[in-house]
Amino acid sequence: MDPSERRAGVAALFDQLAPGYDQGGVPWFGPIGARLVELTAPRPGDHALDVGAGRGAATFPLVSAVGPTGHVTAVDLSPAMVDLLRTEAETRAVTTLGARTGEATPLSTEPGSFDVVTASLVLFFDPQPVETVQGWVTLLRRGGRLGLSTFGPTDAAWTAAEAVLMAYAPPEVVDARTTGRAGPFASTDTMAALMEAAGATDVDSHDESLEVTLPDAAAWRAWTMTLGMRQLWAAVPDVELPDAMALIATALEADRGDDDQLHLTQQVRYTTGTRP
Structure with a gap:
């Protein structure tokens, strides 16, 4: 797929997801x-x-971190996401934030403009991750810091549940469970190598556990429908959904604790570096 077409597809997906995105009541992206x-x-x-x-x-x-004397620029491919972000900023009376639709590259943004660049759970959607990270490093001032978050492994039960959905996924689907687990996203070592290849120094890449607690498979489905995984659910034919849910419920039972709740564990990969 052409990179511009893929980016357009990502923008369209997140325009569709925006109204309910991360509104499932489960601490996750926050x-x-x-x-x-x-x-x-x-x-x-x-x-x-x-x-x-x-x-x-x-x-x-x-x-919050840069305070009233600092400034944050937020960029997203999805116009709907940007609109909601601006609305939230108005609700919070934030005056040190500018939000715009598009990309952040040395062609669209002045190189050396920022002390900090973050990209949380987004790089694996990019069709050219190495070139993109190189561009982000260029946007930093000397000594500026770049931080990326991606996904490491999930626990065995969560992995088995996702495998049920992935069996229905079309081959061209772009998701953390496809493009986000290969190439530079495969391990902490490969993420560190990507950051170093982009010209960053003082690189660290490590995984940290994040636990999600849910009552049952139905709640897991409801929550994941508020994430990018919604596109995976959309690929399951209605007639096959009950059987898929039964398989998912069986898989997730391995994570049920003594409190009768499912305790699902995701490793989140954090990679940071400095522009020399």
Whole structure:
């Protein structure tokens, strides 16, 4: 697929997802975005860029970190996401945030403009990740910090449940479970190598556990329908959904704890580096 076509497809997907995106009541993008900001270590007064900002999981922690003397620029391919982000900023009375639709590259953004760049759970949608990260490093001032979050493994039960859905996924689907688990996204070592190849120094890449607690498979479906996984559910024929749900429920039971709740564990991969 042509890179411009793929980016257009990603924008269209997230325009569709935007109204309910991450509105399932499960702490997910918020904790990941906040931890990414913490690891990237912005300071009061910094100018920060959040790429693939979505509804602001990393954007608003950046706003808090840089304080009233700093500024945050949020960029997303999806116009609907940007509209919702602006609305949320107005609700919070945030005045140090600018949001725009599009990409953040040396062609669209002045090189050396930022002290911090973050991209939370977005790079695996990009058809040219190496070139993209090189561009993000260029946008930093000397000594500026770049932080990326991607996905590591899920626990065995979660992996088995996702495998049921993936059996229905069309081959061209772009998702964290396809493009996000190959090539540079395969391990902490490959993510560190990507960051170093982009010209960053002081690189660290490591996984941290994030637990999701849910009552049953129906709740897992309802929650994942508010994420990018919605496109996977859409590929399951209605007539086959009951059988798929039965297989998913059986898989997830392995994560049921003594409190009668499912405890699902995702490894989140955080990769940070500095522009020398």
